[in-house]
Amino acid sequence: MSYAEVxxxxxxxxxxxxxxxxxxxxxxxxxxxxxxxxxxxALAEQHQVILPDLQGHGRTADVDRPLEIPTMGDDIGALIAHLGLEQPDVAGFSLGGGVALQVGIRHPEKVRRLVVASAGIRRSATYPELLAQQGQVNAAAVEFMKETPMYELYQRVAPRPEDFPKLLDKIGAAMQVDFDFTAEVRGLQVPTCIVAADADMCPPSHFVEVFGLLDGGQRDGGWMGEGRPKGGHALAILPGLTHYNVVDSPLFATTTLAFIDAE
Structure with a gap:
């Protein structure tokens, strides 16, 4: 357990x-x-797994800046440099998936391969009813959160447990900001595996669209894989799962390892 000033x-x-x-x-x-x-x-059996806590989450205290996914991508890029890691693989889920994507977009020289799980690249891709729920996330929701694992964890490990309402305000504000990373994804140079549950927060068609931006699904793959995406990208829609249990599944670990360990 360590801290890095980055x-x-x-x-x-x-x-x-x-x-x-x-x-x-x-x-x-x-x-x-x-x-x-x-x-x-499973992930650590043959890999050195580095688990950061992102800004304002877990054991990382918040700082005086908004919660912005590109900025958190810069945090992870700086952590990679701080630790002297030579092109590690980077994987993330949901918020962390968005951050992982930004590391690949903003710091491609620092990453070997990316796994981006359950992270849409446009705000509008999220189901409308979920966008409405996200609009209700703010400090006033603390009482409703007190019986949740997220609140219990924060109270147990956060440097300033009293900051939980501030985190809700910040993450609620972040979810209201429109975004569209289509152009950035189209130019992505790091081999990337797009992962989603088959019943995720965005429809499977969105993740297929993202794969298409990466030259995926444009032609038959060929007997020798010669028709696969030119950048080494991949797509995995994991069956029988949702946004809320996809990373608990052995399928997530198997998919991640298959991609990052591929020759």
């Missing part, structure tokens, strides 16, 4: 296992230990 933030991270490094980024209102506990042993 990009103006005291970023908490922990390390598990040994081997080629894999930076693993958690979802919103959680931490690495909360989201990846069920699959961590």
């Amino acid at each position: 990009n103006g933030i005291n970023l908490y991270y922990e390390t598990h296992g040994s081997g080629r490094p894999l930076v693993l980024l958690h979802g919103g209102l959680g931490s690495g230990e909360m989201f990846y506990g069920p699959v961590l042993d």
Whole structure:
């Protein structure tokens, strides 16, 4: 368990296992230990897994700046440099998936391969009823959150447990900001696996569209794989899962390892 002063933030991270490094980024209102506990042993069996807590989450105290996914991508880019990691693989889920994508977009020289799970690249791709629910996330929701694992975790590990209402305000504000990373994804140079549950927060068609931006699904793959996407990209829609249990599934670990360990 360690801290790194990077990009103006005291970023908490922990390390598990040994081997080629894999930076693993958690979802919103959680931490690495909360989201990846069920699959961590499998991922760390042959890899050194680095689990950071993103800005304002888990054991990383918040700082005086908005919660912005590109900025958090810069945090992780700075952490990679701070730790002296030579092109680790980077994987993330939901909020962490968006951050992982930004690391690949903004710091491609620092990443070997990316796994981006359950992270839409346009706000409008999220189902409308979920956008309406996200609009209700703010400090006033604290009482409703007190029986949740997210609140319990924050109270147990956060440097300033009293900041939970501020985190809700910030993450609620962040979810109201429109975004569209279509152009950036189209130019992505890092081999990337797009992962989603078959009943995720965005429809499967959105993740197929993202794969299409990466030259996927344009032609038959060929007997020798000669027709696969030119950049080494891949797509995985995991069956029988939702946004809320996809990273708990052995399928997530198997898919991630198959992609990052491919020749």
